[in-house]
Amino acid sequence: QVTLKESGPGILQPSQTLSLTCSFSGFSLSTSGMGVGWIRQPSGKGLEWLAHIWWDDDKRYNPALKSRLTISKDTSSNQVFLKIASVDTADTATYYCARIIRYFDVWGAGTTVTVSS
Amino acid sequence: DIVMTQSQKFMSTSVGDRVSITCKASQNVRTAVAWYQQKPGQSPKALIYLASNRHTGVPDRFTGSGSGTYFTLTISNVQSEDLADYFCLQHWNYPLTFGAGTKLELK
Numbered sequence: 001q002v003t004l005k006e007s008g009p010g011i012l013q014p015s016q017t018l019s020l021t022c023s024f025s026g027f028s029l030s031t032s033g034m035g036v037g038w039i040r041q042p043s044g045k046g047l048e049w050l051a052h053i054w055w056d057d058d059k060r061y062n063p064a065l066k067s068r069l070t071i072s073k074d075t076s077s078n079q080v081f082l083k084i085a086s087v088d089t090a091d092t093a094t095y096y097c098a099r100i101i102r103y104f105d106v107w108g109a110g111t112t113v114t115v116s117s
Numbered sequence: 118d119i120v121m122t123q124s125q126k127f128m129s130t131s132v133g134d135r136v137s138i139t140c141k142a143s144q145n146v147r148t149a150v151a152w153y154q155q156k157p158g159q160s161p162k163a164l165i166y167l168a169s170n171r172h173t174g175v176p177d178r179f180t181g182s183g184s185g186t187y188f189t190l191t192i193s194n195v196q197s198e199d200l201a202d203y204f205c206l207q208h209w210n211y212p213l214t215f216g217a218g219t220k221l222e223l224k
């Protein structure tokens with residue numbers, strides 16, 4: 001059974017760096033064709049793809065946020081990490097990680113992040 | 118960027134009805150479209166991939182169709198548990214983009 005779980009700081013201040021962790025089980029990121037991505041959703045709004053990382057360490061970023069995003073993985077511990085630099089209130093959202101096999105097939109429950117001074 | 122337009126923000130239906138939710142791409146995305154269902158307080162769940170293939174465990178009352186720029190998610194014999202938000206996703210080109218969503222409500 002494939003599961004993913006996000007974790008994050010909950011709340012942080014503007015200009016800080018947001019660090020998110022996706023811990024997963026039921027698949028390996030060393031398997032060809034596998035990837036994990038991050039998507040966010042402000043409360044009551046739509047979904048925005050942020051980034052994803054493939055089994056071969058190929059990384060893809062949303063150009064709208066690329067300069068602020070860093071995605072990485074630790075295959076041995078089944079974790080994927082996302083850092084968002086210089087956050088502001090517009091980054092307040094629920095952040096999801098999801099397995100990607102061309103499309104996002106299994107999603108985590110999400111972690112809520114609030115940026116507030 | 119490819120814009121995915123779900124022109125209907127809300128759709129009203131009754132239990133037992135057949136309803137179609139549409140998604141239009143701003144350019145040709147072949148069949149690289151997925152559909153998701155999201156209920157309040159929950160994460161999105163995959164329904165359809167590659168435009169017309171049901172994700173594992175999805176009831177056969179959910180059908181996807183389309184290619185190129187026009188895509189449809191049809192729910193036959195709507196059940197009360199189908200009342201939710203529905204989003205389309207194109208994964209043909211980066212950046213991956215979602216439609217804004219259609220909320221399925223009871224009449």
